Amino acid sequence: MFVNMTHMLVCGFQKEDFIVYSYNDKRTLAKIPCSGGGNRKWDFKYGHGEQGSRNASFTFVKDREIFYTYLPMEGYLNVVMKEGLHCRTINCAIEHKTSERNGIDYFTGSEDGTLKWFQWDVANQRILCIQNMQNHLSSVRSVCVVKDVSNRTLVFSGGGRSQLCIYSLDFINDTMELMKEIVLVKTTCKQTEGDVRIMDIAVIDGACQGSDDL
Known part of the structure; x- marks a missing residue:
């Protein structure tokens, strides 16, 4: 089932569960119990509701009763904000909202070694690249x-x-602006060959007291 020109849904039964699967996102969007599976009379519909919102419904008959399930799909289907943000795979991304500006800011890190700062212009539904930092060696x-x-x-x-x-x-x-660059030389783990990577960062509340701490 094609939802639009860029997204496809695959619907069917897995044992006694009705599955709605996103071919594009490679993930299950909905799993609805339906005793009897495909042997029952059933129907699945997808359409646009009020103000263009996406919705779907699954209906089946059991023991002379009609069972109806409403599926609001608006939050399930991912929207591609912009293709080609980086030359290679995006490894991390974070959203940041501030009262200092309209819109939403995003920061993305990639396999190509760049850190980019984007702003999502909600009013015009477009994404703008604010900064492209290339300070990372890897x-x-x-x-x-x-x-x-x-x-x-x-x-x-x-x-x-x-x-x-x-x-x-x-x-x-x-x-x-780049304030400081740190290369971790000493580690508590056993010396190993190959590249040592920082895979996650957590900043302790109150640890950043001011410029002297950096």
């Missing part, structure tokens, strides 16, 4: 956005070659 695996006690917004990014980068954001002038 892939970017994790990104984190926090505020310090001086209300300054900081971005931490980590990845291959034990590298950690810290940036300062200026939402007024749309600038992203």
